Structure formats: structure tokens, C-alpha cells
Amino acid sequence: MKDKATQLIHHGYQAPAGFAAPMPAVHKASTVFFNTCRELRERDWLDKQAYTYGLHGTPTTFELEARIAALEGAQHALLVPSGLAAIALVGQALLQQGDAVLLPDNVYGPSRALARHELRAWGIGHAFYDPMAPQALQVDAKTKLVWLEAAGSVTLEFPDLPALIQRIRAQAPHALIALDNTWGAGLAFDAFALGVDLTIHALTKYPSGGGDVLMGSVCCRDPKVYEQLALCHSRLGLGVGMNDCELVLRNLPSLPLRYAAQDQAARRIAQWAQAQAWAMEVLHPALPSSPSNAAWSALCTQAAGLLGIRFAPELPRERVEAWVDDLRLFHIGWSWGGPISLAVPYNLGEIRSLPSSPRGMMVRLAIGLEAADDLIADLHRASHLLT
Numbered sequence: 565m566k567d568k569a570t571q572l573i574h575h576g577y578q579a580p581a582g583f584a585a586p587m588p589a590v591h592k593a594s595t596v597f598f599n600t601c602r603e604l605r606e607r608d609w610l611d612k613q614a615y616t617y618g619l620h621g622t623p624t625t626f627e628l629e630a631r632i633a634a635l636e637g638a639q640h641a642l643l644v645p646s647g648l649a650a651i652a653l654v655g656q657a658l659l660q661q662g663d664a665v666l667l668p669d670n671v672y673g674p675s676r677a678l679a680r681h682e683l684r685a686w687g688i689g690h691a692f693y694d695p696m697a698p699q700a701l702q703v704d705a706k707t708k709l710v711w712l713e714a715a716g717s718v719t720l721e722f723p724d725l726p727a728l729i730q731r732i733r734a735q736a737p738h739a740l741i742a743l744d745n746t747w748g749a750g751l752a753f754d755a756f757a758l759g760v761d762l763t764i765h766a767l768t769k770y771p772s773g774g775g776d777v778l779m780g781s782v783c784c785r786d787p788k789v790y791e792q793l794a795l796c797h798s799r800l801g802l803g804v805g806m807n808d809c810e811l812v813l814r815n816l817p818s819l820p821l822r823y824a825a826q827d828q829a830a831r832r833i834a835q836w837a838q839a840q841a842w843a844m845e846v847l848h849p850a851l852p853s854s855p856s857n858a859a860w861s862a863l864c865t866q867a868a869g870l871l872g873i874r875f876a877p878e879l880p881r882e883r884v885e886a887w888v889d890d891l892r893l894f895h896i897g898w899s900w901g902g903p904i905s906l907a908v909p910y911n912l913g914e915i916r917s918l919p920s921s922p923r924g925m926m927v928r929l930a931i932g933l934e935a936a937d938d939l940i941a942d943l944h945r946a947s948h949l950l951t
């Protein structure tokens with residue numbers, strides 16, 4: 565008879581096979597057991613039909629990867645600890661010293677910072693392009709990666725993606741095209757059908773839906789690109805927590821419903837805001853007045869629940885911030901896709917690079933799951949601070 569301490573660890577109970585329930589089980593592991601030394605010796609770190617070590621995946625992470633690949637229309641998906649880590653992995657895995665990357669001028673801010681600091685320090689150049697002027701895009705021979713963002717995460721311009729992709733392919737056939745698909749969430753348009761090579765998705769936003777998980781994905785179709793990404797991912801140790809995967813798996817089934825509800829509410833609020841004298845311009849690609857409306861309507865019927873309100877350049881920052889501070893239903897904070905509406909003021913002059921970029925103050929509103937009428941009443945109640 566073994567000692568109780570040993571029995572508590574080396575127990576013989578096996579749960580009966582065949583358990584079926586709506587949610588997949590959560591398999592948590594750092595160590596994974598092998599049956600024999602030979603199995604351990606012959607392990608293949610990239611084989612998703614087998615298990616090697618928790619960092620490289622358990623049934624829970626493999627299941628979420630498969631579901632995200634399906635959502636994005638890709639063959640392969642890798643999970644990383646945040647959307648920003650997904651952007652960084654693409655650069656680290658696919659670029660080398662002497663290469664260059666092109667970024668849209670309205671790119672997600674930390675991606676700009678990554679190019680200016682880490683990529684520059686590793687000898688990788690970068691430049692910005694105007695996403696709304698595809699005919700002006702110049703891609704030189706050093707450029708090995710071009711990022712697309714649709715819509716831009718703060719100013720919400722929706723570029724002419726087919727025109728941009730065509731121009732990149734014509735000028736630099738060997739450059740890879742990566743799209744930050746966080747805004748479209750895999751629902752608004754089909755990125756791979758348009759011809760991109762890679763997508764990243766901040767699963768932190770819509771797929772998580774709760775404002776309580778940080779996670780990102782990198783998806784692709786080409787097995788060679790996948791191998792490059794997966795080997796780098798494995799060497800960098802970019803595993804994700806299985807409880808976080810559980811939360812995303814739990815919320816994925818309601819993603820299309822949440823996306824549609826937030827879209828409808830954001831459009832109602834955008835239309836209302838357009839009629840307010842204090843709003844100089846409302847930024848939302850579905851508005852017929854938006855310079856992006858033609859490009860958006862050519863590909864999409866849906867949009868993320870985000871809008872921007874631009875103010876007259878003479879309106880001081882303090883007044884805009886006082887309005888945001890006074891909102892009761894909108895909390896002040898970054899991100900989107902969660903249940904609570906969020907507001908963030910931006911000084912456009914501080915977040916753009918090209919001389920042609922807009923200037924002045926704007927506020928980005930991320931619409932949650934509250935009733936749109938209540939959100940409008942909140943925005944209206946505080947608006948005397950703007951006039």
C-alpha cells in the first residue's frame with residue numbers, strides 16, 4: 565500500500581470517455597507527459613496532433629487556434645499574449661536587418677513606436693504612407709512587409725484595400741502584406757479573399773468581449789510563412805494562459821451578435837452626433853459623408869462599434885477633456901469590444917506623422933452594450949461644456 569501522499573498524486577481514477585457539453589474542457593499544463601523516452605526524444609514542437617509542453621499548446625489552445633483560423637478564413641493561427649505581441653511577432657519572425665516595413669499613417673500607435681524603437685535598433689527601416697492615397701504608395705525593394713489597417717484604429721479611415729494590395733503586389737511582389745483585422749473582427753470583410761498574406765487580431769477586443777482578457781492571434785494560409793512564424797513564436801516562448809483561452813472560447817459564439825449590436829448603436833450615435841453644432845466632423849466609414857464611405861461600402865455591410873468626433877481646431881483640449889470627464893455612462897479608457905462604452909480624447913497632431921494629416925482634438929467613442937438612447941442622453945447632457 566502506497567503512502568497517502570503518493571496516492572494523492574498517483575491515483576488510478578480515469579473519467580469515463582464520452583463527456584459532451586456546450587463548452588470545451590479547459591486543459592491546463594506546463595508539463596505534458598510522454599508515454600516513453602522515445603516519444604519525448606522524437607517530439608515535434610510544431611505538430612498540433614501531439615503535445616510537447618504547455619507553452620506549445622494543450623487541447624484548449626489548439627481548439628481556440630482552430631476557431632480563430634476559421635473566423636479569419638486562414639489555415640493557421642498562433643495565439644500570443646496580446647494584440648501588440650501579435651504585431652511584434654510578425655516583425656520579429658519575418659524581417660531581418662536591412663529590410664524595411666511600411667506602415668499606414670493612421671496605424672495603431674504602439675505599432676508606430678515598435679518600428680521607431682525596436683525595429684530601428686535591429687537595423688530594420690520603416691516609413692509611413694497615406695492609406696487614403698493608394699496611387700501615391702511607393703514600395704521599394706528593401707520593403708519586405710506592408711501593414712494595412714481597415715479601418716484606422718483611431719481616425720477610422722477605411723482605405724481602398726483592393727487598390728492598395730494591387731499596388732503593393734505590382735511594385736514589390738516579394739513583400740508580405742499583413743492586415744490588422746481587429747476592427748473587422750473577421751466579420752466585416754474577408755481579408756484573405758482580398759489577397760493579404762497575414763492577419764493579426766487583438767482578441768482582447770471583440771472575441772474576448774469582456775474587457776478582461778489580453779490576447780492576440782497571427783493567422784496565415786501559406787505553410788512556409790506559418791513555419792517561420794511558429795518557430796519564432798516557439799523560440800520566444802509566447803504562450804497564452806489556458807484560462808484566458810477559456811474566456812475567449814466562451815464568448816466566441818456571441819461575437820456576431822455583439823458585433824452587430826455595437827455596430828447598430830454606434831451608427832445611431834454617429835448620425836445623432838452629426839446633427840450637433842459642436843461636432844465639426846464625425847468619423848465613421850458607414851456615414852455617407854465619410855471620405856471612406858465608397859471603399860467601405862464596396863467591401864462591407866458591417867462596421868465595428870467605434871466612432872470619432874472631431875472638434876473645431878480652436879476648441880481647447882481642456883474643454884474637450886471636461887466633456888469626457890463629465891460623461892457618466894462612458895468610462896475613460898482604451899480598447900473596445902467590451903460591454904461598457906469608452907471614450908478617449910486624442911490630439912491628432914500628436915498621433916500622426918505625415919504633413920497632410922488632420923490636426924486638432926477628437927474623441928474616440930467605443931460603444932458597449934448599453935441602450936443607444938441612454939448613451940446619446942449622456943453625451944447630450946454633458947455637451948454644454950463644449951459650447
Ligand SMILES: Cc1ncc(COP(=O)(O)O)c(C=O)c1O
Nearest residue numbers: 646647648672717746766768779
Ligand atoms: C487596431 C489595434 N490593433 C492592436 C491592438 C493591440 O491589442 P492589445 O491591447 O491586445 O495589445 C489594439 C489595441 O487597442 C488595436 O486597437
